[in-house]
Amino acid sequence: MTADLHPIRRALLSVSDKTGLIELAQALAARGVELLSTGGTARAMREAGLTVKDVADVTGFPEMMDGRVKTLHPAVHGGLLALRDNEAHMGAATAHGIPEIDLLVVNLYPFEDALARGAAYDEMIENIDIGGPAMIRAAAKNHRFVNVVVDVEDYAPLLAELEAHDGQTSYTFRQRLAQVAYARTGAYDAAVSGWMADAIGETAPRRRVVAGKLAQTLRYGENPHQQAAFYTDGTDRPGISTAQQLQGKELSYNNINDTDAAFELVSEFLPIDGPACAIIKHANPCGVARASTLKEAYTRAFDCDRTSAFGGIVALNTILDAETAAEIAKIFTEVVIAPGADQGARDIFAAKKNLRLLVAPGLANPAAGGLAFKQVSGGLLVQDKDNGRVAADDLKVVTKRTPSDAEMADLVFAWKVAKHVKSNAIVYVKDGATVGVGAGQMSRVDSSTIAALKAGRMAREMGLDETPAKGSVVASDAFFPFADGLLAAAEAGATAVIQPGGSMRDDEVIAAADEAGLAMVFTGMRHFRH
Structure with missing residues (x-):
């Protein structure tokens, strides 16, 4: 046995998700590992014919308070935390009858599942695991000697490690398990704190925690x-x-x-x-x-x-x-x-x-809530997702001419597209299709010009006699601060405009639209997208 290899002689298994439990327990038992467990996990293993020792027999206390108190005991945490090469630690363990625990297998109460199905407040509280995270953190801290497994997908690697090292695990393997364990408890606490902030209406909590689960390692960024x-x-x-x-x-x-x-x-x-x-x-x-x-x-x-x-x-x-x-x-x-x-x-x-x-399993709901994050130097910007939407009935006609029904349909279409174009955004639409898009320019006039140029280029490519921007409508993601952007759209051939309004020069812009014969509507909502 090399210095970093340690055998697994005793394992504590306590899981909510029973996937793969019996196969793992059987493989451990076949190697002579003593199995400790609690509640439903112990019952499932016994029903499979396995010999299991109850944690209550180790602690000397029964599970109580509807299972809230079962593993929060020195006999458990001492077995996880004791340094095997520290004489004082091992002497204390012997004096108090604390057995060493070499492997902890825990997956937590299904808080995230309850959150996903919209469980009521009291049910959410009952799905907050206490003993599980405490044991996980203890075992992970003592990874020099103890293995901690928190994900079903690590069962197979654990058994492969034991096979490779004749019932022992390496230090580097235990380090990896410990890192995964701390990430799991961190993600769990992030879910709990995020839910509670929403539940009590705290829109800007003092500390905001985000977490994710690896879906794919990418070749590069x-x-x-x-x-x-x-x-x-x-x-x-x-x-x-x-x-x-x-x-x-x-x-x-x-x-x-x-x-x-x-x-x-x-x-x-x-x-x-x-x-x-x-x-x-x-x-x-x-x-x-x-x-x-x-x-x-x-x-x-x-x-x-x-x-x-x-x-x-x-x-x-x-x-x-x-x-x-x-x-x-x-x-x-x-x-x-x-x-x-x-x-x-x-x-x-x-x-x-x-x-x-x-x-994909259906379409995304554009009206659904949620948070959007953007990293900046030294921090995160957090905001609600842009789920703002407008319908024709929400629009305010501000010009002498009212849009026709066809123009109004295209205006609503153009507004939906503009929401997804980088600012400054200008979108020309005709008969339910974009005919020119200007995105991400520092000047709104430039975005309008680029969109018109693209429309003209496509007209030439398709052999059309005139630009498809002629007779189109135009959407601007934010207000026109001056009339020049609006006039550029009119010059390109647009007949109607949709924009948020709200500029100090709205009257000037409206007057320019009237003079050009344009119909214009205000949304009262902008869609900056940076």
Whole structure:
């Protein structure tokens, strides 16, 4: 036995999730490991024919207070914390009849599950584990001698380690288990504190803790010299974290970021209102459309900016069919994500080995709440997700001319798209499809000009006699501080405008719109996206 190898002679198992429990316990018992346990875990092992010693027999106290008190005892924590090479520690353990515990297997009360199903306050309180985290932290602190397992996925590695070292584990293995254990209790406490802040209406708690679970180690980040990984937050929101990848290469950091942007945008459009498609490049929409068929929605979105669509991300709001898949397959596309894909579509994409096809469990709810985080030097900015939405009835007409019904429908469509375009954002829409998008410029006038230039370029590429921006509507994510941005839109051919309003020069802008014959509506809401 080398210095860093230590045998497992006694194990304490106390788990809420019984997955793999019996197989693990049987493997340990076969190696002569003494099994200690509590409550339902002990009962499950005994029913499987295993010999189990109750923790109550070790502590000399029965489980009490509805199971709230069972492992909070020196006989347990002493067995976990005693330093095996410290004579005083071991002398105290012998004097007080405290058995060494070499392995702790604990997974905590299912607090996160109760949270996900919206359990009532009192039930949430009862799902807060006390003894489990205390034992985990004790065992992890003493990882020089003690193994602590908190995840079912570590059962197999534990048994493989024991097989490799003849019933012993290495120090590096115990270190890894300890790190996982501390991360688990940290994530658990983050869930509890986050829930309680919401429950008592604390919007800005003194300490905010966030946690995630590794979903994928990535080849690199935004650039090859950056290391990266993808973590999920435990929520069941349909989208990139809950989607199933049916084919294609492993998703990259940029793929994940852009696919999330695409799916969140297309989720603004309910299938009941018709098929919709969003094409994203570098986290910005380069084409969005709604139509009577999914194929038409894709082709109309593609026609907004064919150049940028090459190598882009395609998101769809209905099940992908073979006809649409055949159209998408005509150019190189990085990722396609949809609520589903029929067999014909899957067969067509099978010939495109590098194309990633993802199916999500439904659409994301754009009106759902939640928090958004942004890292800054030395801290985090935390805000509510931008779930603001407007309908036609919410809009205030501020010009002499009222938008037509067709213009109003396009204005609402354009506003939904503008919400997902980097500021400053200008979006031209005609007949339910974007025809020009200007994103991320320091000047709103520049965004308007770029969107118009893109529309003109597509007109030339498609052999059209005039720019599709003529007769379009335009959305601005924030107010026009001066009339120049509005006039640039009018010059491009827009006939109606949707914007938040609220500028000191609103009267000047409204007057300019009237003089140009534009219809304009105010939303009273802006959509900055930085």
